[in-house]
Amino acid sequence: MTAIATDQAPRRRGRPGNDLEAVLRAAVEVFNERGYDGASMEILSRRLGIAKSAIYHHVSGKEELLRMALDRALDGWSEAAQRAQELDAPAIERLELLVRGTVAVLEDRLPYVTLLLRVRGNTDIERAALARRRSFDKLVAALVEEAERDGDVRADVDPKVTARLMFGMINSIVEWYRPGSRPDGADPLADMVCAIAFDGLRVRR
């Protein structure tokens, strides 16, 4: 039976918990619990139950793990931005697709997004991550502005502030969201974010 299970499961390098994905997952856990400064390869090796040398087989150190973890969140946002930009539709629909994509990234990569949102720019890696965040913010503000010019978004809101408020709402989800099963393809949380941000709470009469 064991042989069959091994054949069916994708082959992993080394012992369980010894592959790069498991190392990265544990590193993000440790960073989120103790802060980057409070984390060490020693703590990580204890958490994984493997020798430090086994970790160094995959990565050069703590810095590389931080960069990879932040990229995991930022790449998710970039892919969502890419999909939104490629959509052949008015700016407001591209904006909504981007909002839904960002919520989905948060749900799927919660610990990585949590880590990203705590970054304050103390190291080169953190500053590079903040620069990628800022270019994302700019894209969102540009979409809001374009939708305003199209007459699809109300003209009395400032695009930059709107982008900040909307993503402030989305990012605050990391404070309380706990991953759960959700019906395939449906995303009630993204629906609710879009209901509030695009259509507002007030019932129209």
Next chain:
Amino acid sequence: MTAIATDQAPRRRGRPGNDLEAVLRAAVEVFNERGYDGASMEILSRRLGIAKSAIYHHVSGKEELLRMALDRALDGWSEAAQRAQELDAPAIERLELLVRGTVAVLEDRLPYVTLLLRVRGNTDIERAALARRRSFDKLVAALVEEAERDGDVRADVDPKVTARLMFGMINSIVEWYRPGSRPDGADPLADMVCAIAFDGLRVRR
């Protein structure tokens, strides 16, 4: 000229920077910069340029300063909640008054709200603050629910999640807001929050 100025200004106890208000203001600065654990009465006394004994003249120690600082934010929210509950108007209008009140507290007491939002519940004082936050969240959720029953808020949003998203948006303002002059009585930021949350970005046709 000095005598006239002294007569006009409200009398302060001791040297400038030596009154309780100045001590509290400096303490919040230090807490926000270094974290509560990284702050000490020693650092605070250097920041104020006064002896530690002069600080102990006002407060019993670091814990009391933390409690006072958190209360400064929480009392602002409580007062906003009180005003909203006393308003003789439908739930949706009480909710909007509460949202505006909360944004105003954030603008007026930014460092205190920033400190409150970072609290994780590591001490009794922090846990008491979190309990007050939770009762505030409950009040907001109850108002959303009542407005839904009135038919004023769309029925497809969960009141609890809505309350979290709305205040996630408001609280995210601490990340980028810098106090500036604003025209008396007007609050463009509160207007924008209400425009998004209550009426939505999308233009109706």
